[in-house]
Amino acid sequence: MSEQQPQQSSDVKTEQTSNDTKKDNPYPIKYEYELLPEDYTNFDISFKLIVIGDSGVGKSSLTNNAVKNVFEESYNATVGFEFFTFNVRMCGKVVKLQIWDTCGQELYRSLITNFYRNSSLAVIVYAINSKETFENIEMWLRELRTHSSPDIKIYLIGNKADLEKEREVTKESAEEYCKLNKIPIFMEASAKTGLNAQNIFLKAAEMLYDDYNLYQSKKKDEDDFESGKDENKKLGDTDSDNKKGGCC
Ligand code: GTP
Ligand code: MG
Secondary structure (H helix, E strand, C coil): CCCCCCCCHHHCCCCCCCCCCCCCCCCCCCCCEEEECCCCCCCCEEEEEEEEECCCCCHHHHHHHHHHCCCCCCCCCCCCEEEEEEEEEECCEEEEEEEEEECCCHHHHHHHHHHHCCCCEEEEEEECCCHHHHHCHHHHHHHHHHHCCCCCEEEEEEECCCCHHHCCCCHHHHHHHHHHCCCCEEEECCCCCCCCHHHHHHHHHHHHHHHHHHHHHHHHHHHHHHHCCCHHHHCCCCHHHHHCCCCC
């Protein structure tokens, strides 16, 4: 497969942004990566991801910031959904995230439940300056449990972190909520300043890529076992487990 090169060198980034300090981002990316343009056509692995949460919390703004590096102050409510792609090369493989940015309005909710089913990961967004949007996470989790695959991964994002003076939801209460609900990733973010916007999707790509490798490795072990190639495995040797995960 011949690969299209990024059109400009500015498309390629291998370092994390200046906002991306360890304090703000507790989940640094463990692999070297290269961001690729949105219209990059080739890929090795592709995953579907859905962004959900109340109307106005900044789902579209975060996605636009991560993919197109833009931010608009004006509010244009999403009607139904909008589709984005986020491409990144990790460990020599091009990972494509197909992002469904959905509308928060109840009117269109039945429309978006169709996307839940095929998504590998759901990003639930609330705004740190609105307690109501945080309390509604419960409802979004219920929606996910009803309509998505049981093994869907869930991230929680507290957006509008730049509005510190208007804060209604503490970081600690969100962390506690994640602990109770077994949500493994929580970040505060700001579509306005760019804080963690790209990280949300980079971390998603990394996590899904790791899962994919684990799945492939297990599948290979099973195939080898069935075809009788892996004699060690037959004898109960677990050395092949060392191959799982990671790359560079
Ligand atoms: P729906 O499409 O209706 O579900 O809303 P949404 O969640 O996509 O919200 P959207 O991204 O359209 O943002 C709503 C408003 O919040 C817009 O006026 C944005 O400019 C503003 N906004 C979004 N993110 C941020 C942020 O991080 N900080 C600040 N200060 N404003 C933000
Ligand atoms: Mg929107």
